[in-house]
Amino acid sequence: MLVLATGCVGASRQAGPEAGSGTGTITMWALQGQQPLEVAALRDVVAEFNRSGSGITVQLRLIPEADYPKTLAATRPEDMPDVAEIDGPTMSNLVYNGKLAPLEDFVSPATRANATDAILVQGTAENGRLYSLGMYDSGLGIFGNRKLLDTAGVRYPTGIDDAWTAEEFTTALRALARAAPGGKALDLSEYRGFDNEWGTYGFSPAVESAGAHLIQDGKAGGTLDSEAAVRTVQTIASWRPYVDPNTDTAAFTSGRVALSWVGHWQYPTYARALGSDLVVLPLPDFGLGTKTGQGSWAWGIGAGTHNAKAAGKFIDHLLSDRSVERITQASGAPPGTKSVLARSPLYRPGGALELFGTGLARTCGTKPVTKACVAVPRPVTAGYPTITEQFAGAFTAAYQGADARAELARAARAIDRDFADNGGYRLR
Amino acid sequence: MPDRTVRRGPRRGITGWVLSAPALSALALFLVLPLLIALWLSLFNVQLNSARPPQFVGLEQYRRIFFDPDLGAQFRQALLNNTLFALAVVPLQTTLALGVALLLNQKLRGMAVFRTCFFMPVVFPMALVAVVWRIIYARDEGGLLNAALHALTFGNFEAHDWLGDPATALASVVVLSIWHGVGFQTVIILAGLQGIPPSLYEAATVDGATRWQRFRYVTVPGLRPTLVFVTTVTTILAFRLFDQVYVLIRGGGLHAATTHTVLYDAVTIAFEGQSDVGRASAITLVFFVIVLALTLLQRALLSMERKART
Numbered sequence A: 001m002l003v004l005a006t007g008c009v010g011a012s013r014q015a016g017p018e019a020g021s022g023t024g025t026i027t028m029w030a031l032q033g034q035q036p037l038e039v040a041a042l043r044d045v046v047a048e049f050n051r052s053g054s055g056i057t058v059q060l061r062l063i064p065e066a067d068y069p070k071t072l073a074a075t076r077p078e079d080m081p082d083v084a085e086i087d088g089p090t091m092s093n094l095v096y097n098g099k100l101a102p103l104e105d106f107v108s109p110a111t112r113a114n115a116t117d118a119i120l121v122q123g124t125a126e127n128g129r130l131y132s133l134g135m136y137d138s139g140l141g142i143f144g145n146r147k148l149l150d151t152a153g154v155r156y157p158t159g160i161d162d163a164w165t166a167e168e169f170t171t172a173l174r175a176l177a178r179a180a181p182g183g184k185a186l187d188l189s190e191y192r193g194f195d196n197e198w199g200t201y202g203f204s205p206a207v208e209s210a211g212a213h214l215i216q217d218g219k220a221g222g223t224l225d226s227e228a229a230v231r232t233v234q235t236i237a238s239w240r241p242y243v244d245p246n247t248d249t250a251a252f253t254s255g256r257v258a259l260s261w262v263g264h265w266q267y268p269t270y271a272r273a274l275g276s277d278l279v280v281l282p283l284p285d286f287g288l289g290t291k292t293g294q295g296s297w298a299w300g301i302g303a304g305t306h307n308a309k310a311a312g313k314f315i316d317h318l319l320s321d322r323s324v325e326r327i328t329q330a331s332g333a334p335p336g337t338k339s340v341l342a343r344s345p346l347y348r349p350g351g352a353l354e355l356f357g358t359g360l361a362r363t364c365g366t367k368p369v370t371k372a373c374v375a376v377p378r379p380v381t382a383g384y385p386t387i388t389e390q391f392a393g394a395f396t397a398a399y400q401g402a403d404a405r406a407e408l409a410r411a412a413r414a415i416d417r418d419f420a421d422n423g424g425y426r427l428r
Numbered sequence B: 001m002p003d004r005t006v007r008r009g010p011r012r013g014i015t016g017w018v019l020s021a022p023a024l025s026a027l028a029l030f031l032v033l034p035l036l037i038a039l040w041l042s043l044f045n046v047q048l049n050s051a052r053p054p055q056f057v058g059l060e061q062y063r064r065i066f067f068d069p070d071l072g073a074q075f076r077q078a079l080l081n082n083t084l085f086a087l088a089v090v091p092l093q094t095t096l097a098l099g100v101a102l103l104l105n106q107k108l109r110g111m112a113v114f115r116t117c118f119f120m121p122v123v124f125p126m127a128l129v130a131v132v133w134r135i136i137y138a139r140d141e142g143g144l145l146n147a148a149l150h151a152l153t154f155g156n157f158e159a160h161d162w163l164g165d166p167a168t169a170l171a172s173v174v175v176l177s178i179w180h181g182v183g184f185q186t187v188i189i190l191a192g193l194q195g196i197p198p199s200l201y202e203a204a205t206v207d208g209a210t211r212w213q214r215f216r217y218v219t220v221p222g223l224r225p226t227l228v229f230v231t232t233v234t235t236i237l238a239f240r241l242f243d244q245v246y247v248l249i250r251g252g253g254l255h256a257a258t259t260h261t262v263l264y265d266a267v268t269i270a271f272e273g274q275s276d277v278g279r280a281s282a283i284t285l286v287f288f289v290i291v292l293a294l295t296l297l298q299r300a301l302l303s304m305e306r307k308a309r310t
Helices: A002-007 A036-051 A065-073 A088-096 A109-114 A117-123 A146-151 A166-179 A197-209 A227-238 A264-277 A308-318 A321-331 A338-342 A354-361 A384-399 A404-421 B002-041 B060-067 B069-104 B111-123 B126-136 B144-152 B169-194 B198-206 B211-239 B243-251 B262-271 B277-309
Strands: A024-032 A056-064 A083-087 A140-145 A259-263 A278-281 A297-302
Touching: A024 A036, A024 A065, A024 A308, A036 A056, A036 A308, A036 A321, A056 A065, A056 A308, A065 A083, A065 A088, A083 A088, A083 A308, A088 A117, A088 A297, A088 A384, A109 A308, A117 A297, A117 A354, A140 A146, A140 A197, A140 A264, A140 A354, A146 A166, A146 A264, A146 A278, A166 A227, A166 A259, A197 A227, A197 A259, A197 A384, A227 A384, A227 A404, A259 A264, A264 A278, A278 A354, A297 A308, A308 A321, A321 A338, A384 A404, A404 B069, B002 B277, B060 B069, B060 B277, B069 B111, B069 B169, B069 B211, B069 B262, B069 B277, B111 B169, B126 B144, B126 B169, B126 B243, B169 B211, B169 B243, B198 B211, B211 B277, B243 B262, B262 B277
Parallel strands: A024 A056, A024 A083
Antiparallel strands: A083 A297, A140 A259, A140 A278
């Protein structure tokens, strides 16, 4: 590992994409996720492309989720596959380390034009170039059990614009906990732990909703340790007595708790368990309107490819209506293309997850976060791995009872130190 | 005769080197070389697989480990956590292993079954053990430990957050580590026990020694080298604490501040988040020196005691 770390420093800049012939064999790395249906759908999509007579053969290699980020980190730019699946917020870091090639020249303009704004925001690096396109996005919200909410006499929001305030939410939790036999009201997927990407994805929107950020203008100090951020984290930590640790992952489906703060991925399970009693609600408003997360896995072209044309054609195929429909039907995720999103039974206006669709349509993008915008992308910077590690660590400690102010201040100092060590992670 | 010894001297030297060459080259390749690379890396600001060229920073990484208000405190806390863990685990685990080994040394029918039972946890991968114990330690009433205590106290026990409470976090890790590791020490001590000649026990019995006297004056001295070995190995293993802490902090709500160890820090700093190989190398080297010093001290103390006895 160490030899590798030093050995490739010099080599990384020579790698560059070659357009190639546009036919032949290309390699592809994809995530072996936890949803077998999704993996099967991806296999189908690849097999279909290989049969289509385009003259391109795609060799699919699935890599387990737990090892995937480390695999990418340990791969030299010239050894990257032609097409790689990458996690949205880590894209910028891969670009910075010279592992991805810009997509504009190889993916068709129609494909790019059909990508949703949220997907484009996620895929565009600080240098303004597009490096990734996703077949799907993600949505974060609160799922509610209508029966339990009504029994406890708790009023709940009807949409984005009348989201609970943080105080109202705390009051609701108290009422729900009193009404529940087990004394718990909320599920935060605590079984996954918060000291990982879930901590950042799940709870940084709350910080944004209070008007603070993980990082602003390349600095965490002054925003991540601000009064607004501290108060938000303290508020969430204060809910802990009402939170079911949910080690059996059945807290919401078995009716132990009335509310579950989680992503779209739980929708299929929850809908099956609760049927028409399931309601989808926005996250609480901490002052600057309700906010939600966005971003997910996406496709990029490896920097060392010798056949970028073929890789581009394959990405066109991945983002075709047929492929996107197939994958999103298998996973339940919000589609990442305009055409499929518009007719998605779940996410289009009137669908069960319309709330997530609207949130993504109202993305804050790269513009300053305002009261009106809803989905907040995680910071697009090569320093993201440090940011998420530090925030998730500080959040976890505060949730367990440590002083939120001290933890966030320390996280901000660690992020700023790492940025200073890396010259601000500026892209050349 | 003198001729022969003179001639044999240098030749024996060469043969010695030739015979030890495979082992020495393996040591050089897998021990000395990585150590030198770590030493070199610790003088640079270098990120894992980064496009940025490494920058020479001299002793800055060491300054940070020792004197930076945040990073210094983090390192000292990790050392403290390691030390507390070792102080608890080494005596407890060695004593327990001795006890279990004495029990398993009885001549009973079906003893192989009991021995297998005690050794089994050692075979389980630590990641699996940690995940199972996470369910045992769960902080709600449904947690196995909480539920058991609740039932035993007729409902008077309030659910406790074993992993998340700073007061019990490290103790929880100690218990699960001992459960997982004690079988290994037991097997070694068992082998030591079976190496003690039965004639000694017979002689002691003839002399009228009680059960306790036989244990104190035959078993313990007979086990001495084994116990020294077990203590040293357990100490080193205790300082290597990583797997269970990593699994439980990252995914189990374990209280990080009171349980993160030096190795946990080194690995997460090098391979996660910051990918800061420079600082991780410096931490590893400082830790190496500390553990080496501790082991030498332990050996010196034991040999001093041995000399005092003879």
